[in-house]
Amino acid sequence: MPGDVRDGERIPRRPLPEFEEAASFAEALQRDGFIGTALGDKNQYGPVAMMVLLLIVAAITGTILRLLRNL
Template sequence: MGDATLPLRKGERIPRKPLPKFEEVDGGAVKGIFSKGIIPWKIALDDENQYGPHAMVVLLIMMATVTGTSLGLMWFFLG
């Protein structure tokens, strides 16, 4: 974490941080989520555009699918 802060305004006690990089994406949710590649890591974790929360849900579904498949295969072969 950097120590870069904005100057305090009158009456403020807590220093503000500069806004992060943000890219506005036109073209819908699917284009926004997959604008950095096939896996939405960058959008979901860095929240680089307005579809960050949507990308987090897609990432959650992908990870749940991988986890469920792994557990199902373990149950099938070891159980």
């Protein structure tokens, strides 16, 4: 049950978020959006969307650093 502390644990568990299954990654993005899937964890493709978000942020950061190095 949410809020209960199990043996060996010090921090109570939080309630589980609403979760709906999606047939594919494309359907998950279409239904819940990229931010809802990656950050809101609204379906089972949350970790996949989070990795894609990480790649996007890393590419943007690398591009900015490369442009600043050339100044």
